[in-house]
Amino acid sequence: MTASPLLTAVLPIALGIIMLGLGLSLTLADFARVVKYPKPVVIGLACQLLLLPLVCFLIANGFGLESALAVGLMLLAASPGGTTANLFSHLAHGDVALNITLTAVNSLIAILTMPLLVNLSLSYFMASDQVIPLQFAKVMQVFAIVLLPVALGMMIRRWAPQFAGRMEKPMKLVAALFLAFTIVLALAKDWATVVEYAPLVGGAALLFNLLSLTLGYWVPRLLKIPKRQAIAIGMEIGIHNGTLAIALALSPSLLNNPTMAVPAAIYSLIMFFTAAGFGWWVSRGHKAEEATAAASGQVAGD
Template sequence: MEVSFLSSVVLPIALAIIMLGMGLSLLPKDFQRVKNYPKAVSIGLISQLVFLPIIGFVIANIVPMQPAMAMGLMIVALCPGGVSSNIFTFLAKGDVALSVTLTAFSSLITVFTIPVFGNLAYQHFIGETAALALPIGATIVQIFLITILPIGLGMVIRQIFPEPARRLEKVTNRLAVGLLAVIILMLIVREWNRIPGFILQVGVGVMLLNTISTLTAFYTSKLFKLNPPQQICITIEVGIQNSALAFAITAGILKNPDMAIPAAIYGLFMYVTGWIAIRYGRKLIATSPIQHPRESQV
């Protein structure tokens, strides 16, 4: 089985299964929560969709790396929060309802922002043939098919068959993780001799992107006096990116394995900072003088 087949066919299917699992955990009221705390949602989305791409662009220009690697890093920065952010937020005693809301809204918005700003990034880092490499219309359709459509389908199933949906959610998550593991393993085998060089080139950029964006989100939410659970949620939401979507875009749509390396490395490194966020979040909640109740869980 060719790696190109894995990245262009199996990977989008795996991502669609992940998004289906996310949809199975969502209810319409999850999208209505924005009315309850617009300040927290606004700060979270701005941190995710504005600050993160700016930080990524600066890092990709400052840190020495191949143009393909820089483009891959930008794709990671343009992606929405990862589905795992909801789990990390729960474990860190953050605001789970806010996390679900931010993940859902950022996933919807980035269907349109990734193609537009991805094209601009491609022109900057790769060259003048960006329109051919990342056509806006086709990219929007592909991202819609592997993200929004499965989420919507999952929500419909959850509404009609709530109990089977909960059981199916666990199955889809395990299946998707298995498929992603196979794809990443195949790419590692294929690029084994080049991996040390890849890590040296993009490792610093990945660590800086994750660390700086996470700290920026935390101190921004702190500056605007959000309560501790909301601070924890926004910090994790920005730090835990949808690296699977970044992988699908770079390896599947752009068909460039080198561009997929930052997504793969980020997908590993973000769990390190996620674990740190869990430890700090629990300590922050335990020592907070005013305990704010968490929102309802997913």
């Protein structure tokens, strides 16, 4: 896979719009909610920052992925969730406020964790002369890519809340369209290369996605987290900001390795179907619980 001029030009725009749309849905209260409801946030972040990289590392080794593909999969594991996770959580009756908080906090933490995890992955999977040191300049570039558009969106919401409220849904739609367009460009540019890698990388990406959804849901449930919050964590853990991973992989000033973008592009296609299936499964349970609660209320009323 090679980075075409069109893809290189579209990526910053797509990522900026996606992160700006996220910022329009955030307030400072979303960060303060960490103090008010620490347990689900800590559990969600622990799954995202500790369990996912470990699971991803085991999968990359188990599938024997080529070094650049293994690093690309680890890059994806380090990427935070995004507005798509919020949407799927809403459809599955999850705690969207928790999703927003996790996305906000994890996007902030990603400034440090993404360069660190990618650097460790490069050290392990690739030759030592290919390792990119964790330089302050690299961290600042990730900061600019991840947080500046979010900060701009938050300022717009603070200064023009009615405008931000009107724009929130259209921005989500535009962000989804840009995500789809970015994936199509990334896959179509070198279709032969994608086809060559697809069976192996697709299997690794599918397994990683299914395990992410499973861990994101069942670890909180085993730790006595309410179901709505467990659904939110599952969606947050299972749905990643693929555009961010693709942008970092293709950026000439960062990784500049188009092969590393392949896992994120394939994963971004898979996650829509698996997240929809997961949402349908947990929604069935939600409807059954609502029916039981309604029946119980009727009996009590009688």
